[in-house]
Structures are given as structure tokens and as C-alpha cells.
Amino acid sequence: xxxxxxxxxxxxxxxxxxxxxxxxxxxxxxxxxxxxxxxxxxxxxxxxxxxxxxxxxxxxxxxxxxxxxxxxxxxxxxxxxxxxxxxxxxxxxxxxxxxxxxxxxxxxxxxxxxxxxxxxxxxxxxxxxxxxxxxxxxxxxxxxxxxxxxxxxx
Amino acid sequence: xxxxxxxxxxxxxxxxxxxxxxxxxxxxxxxxxxxxxxxxxxxxxxxxxxxxxxxxxxxxxxxxxxxxxxxxxxxxxxxxxxxxxxxxxxxxxxxxxxxxxxxxxxxxxxxxxxxxxxxxxxxxxxxxxxxxxxxxxxxxxxxxxxxxxxxxxxxxxxxxx
Numbered sequence: 001x002x003x004x005x006x007x008x009x010x011x012x013x014x015x016x017x018x019x020x021x022x023x024x025x026x027x028x029x030x031x032x033x034x035x036x037x038x039x040x041x042x043x044x045x046x047x048x049x050x051x052x053x054x055x056x057x058x059x060x061x062x063x064x065x066x067x068x069x070x071x072x073x074x075x076x077x078x079x080x081x082x083x084x085x086x087x088x089x090x091x092x093x094x095x096x097x098x099x100x101x102x103x104x105x106x107x108x109x110x111x112x113x114x115x116x117x118x119x120x121x122x123x124x125x126x127x128x129x130x131x132x133x134x135x136x137x138x139x140x141x142x143x144x145x146x147x148x149x150x151x152x153x154x
Numbered sequence: 155x156x157x158x159x160x161x162x163x164x165x166x167x168x169x170x171x172x173x174x175x176x177x178x179x180x181x182x183x184x185x186x187x188x189x190x191x192x193x194x195x196x197x198x199x200x201x202x203x204x205x206x207x208x209x210x211x212x213x214x215x216x217x218x219x220x221x222x223x224x225x226x227x228x229x230x231x232x233x234x235x236x237x238x239x240x241x242x243x244x245x246x247x248x249x250x251x252x253x254x255x256x257x258x259x260x261x262x263x264x265x266x267x268x269x270x271x272x273x274x275x276x277x278x279x280x281x282x283x284x285x286x287x288x289x290x291x292x293x294x295x296x297x298x299x300x301x302x303x304x305x306x307x308x309x310x311x312x313x314x315x
Binding site: 109 | 243286294303305
């Protein structure tokens, strides 16, 4: 029975690590995407994109460190990613930022579902909350309604 | 000119990542996980009680939206969508908490018209913090739901600022 419990624990951690890997991949994509967002914004608005990118880098680094502590090879960033639509204006940029943050939110909700430990849930919750708060601002900038979501990431 | 597309199948493009996330979360939203006997989905008595408690927290928040709207009709119109979302969150919480039944709750002393917004914002923040605390103590789909609701309320808090 003890062996069964150990196997179950290992399986739980493997599921958590897999979900963390997806969240890390989403963070890589968001960091890259915010470069596109910032380039399409008016200069006065680029600070917001820069702050969002910094937040994604912080989450990325924390997830990378957590996986490295477990000797799990973290997914690497790609050189480039396919854009879902042309980003030619500040409104397009805000809409892309919404896509980025919504993608990140979905990945971190998945981590909450798969997490085996409270520490990982705390990390996921912080990342999810930050993503939704930023997404609210981007939805408003993109002219989307409603600007809030009842269940972000679900 | 370099391509904006991912160079190869290794890793995830943003599109493929979102597709993968959507597939996984469709199961999550339906209340399903990979294994019914998964450790994460086992509910202790304490966790079940806590989830019922979070239903009460959300009921109080829904009542707060009603009270704030009654105190300030202009605010009521402004936050109508937020109130609807709080109700949606309550519905999902009740569905996740077996034994939860609708209860009449009071959010406390109704606000004066001039204070309705700040009072409501404090109620939203309190509920968000409560759900966040509960999220960390839960696991599996229950943790995901509470975390999502908490994040949604953080977004509402920012909107009310």
C-alpha cells in the first residue's frame, strides 16, 4: 500500500509538472507577444505593455526555477510565434494582449486543477489573478465588452 | 525577413498552446478530470465544509451588489454586468458544493449613497481574498473554480477602482 501511495504521489507531481510546463510555454509566448503589442501602441501607452511583459517574465522565471528544482526540463521559448490576426493599430495591440493574457489564465487554471501542493497553487493563483487584472485593462482598451469575466481561464 | 510562425513542431506555438489548453479546460469546466479517483479530487470533510462556506461568501457578495444598487441607482446601472457575473459565480459554486442550498444573507449595514461604490469594492475585495485562501486549501477542480472566481473578482475590484 505504501508503494501505491508513493506511485500516486509521483503521478500527482508528474501531472503538476506537466501543467507547469504548459503554463511556462504560455508565459514564453506572452513575453514574445508583448513585444508585438508594445510596438503597435502609441509611445505613451508602451509603459503598460512593458509592465505586463515584466510580470510575465517574473512568472516565467519562477516556473522555470520550480521545474529546475525538480530536474524537469522546462519548455524553451520559440524564436517566433504565429499571430492570430494582423496587429496594425493600438486597438489590435490591445486585442492581442487580451489573447495573451487569456491564454495565460487558461494555463494557470489548469495548474490549479493539477497541482499537488499548496505552494504551486499559490504561484498559480497569483499568476492567474495578475493576468485577469491586466486583461480587464486590455479589454477596455480594445473596446471589448464586458471587460470583466466571471470565470477567467475556465 | 524572418517568419512570425514557429520554426517547427518542437514546443508549442501560441495557437497550439491555446488549443491544448482549451481541450483540457473543456473537461475541467465540465467537472471532469483525468481520473475519477485522483487524489486531487478526493474531498475531505473539512474541504467540503469550507466549500459550503465559500457559497455563503458569494451569497453575501451577491446581496452586496443588490444593497449597493439600492443605495445608489446610478451605480446599480454601472455595475449591472458585474452583478450578473457574481451571480454566475454563485451558481457554479453551488453546483460544486453538494448540499448547498440558497440562503438569505445580509452583507451588513447598507451603504449610504455617497459611499456605495467604496463599500461595494471592499465587499468584492473581501470575497476575492476569501476565495483565494480557500483555493490554496482545496485541490483539483474545486481549487481551479475558486481560483478562477477569485481572479474574476480581482478584475471586478480593479473595475470599481
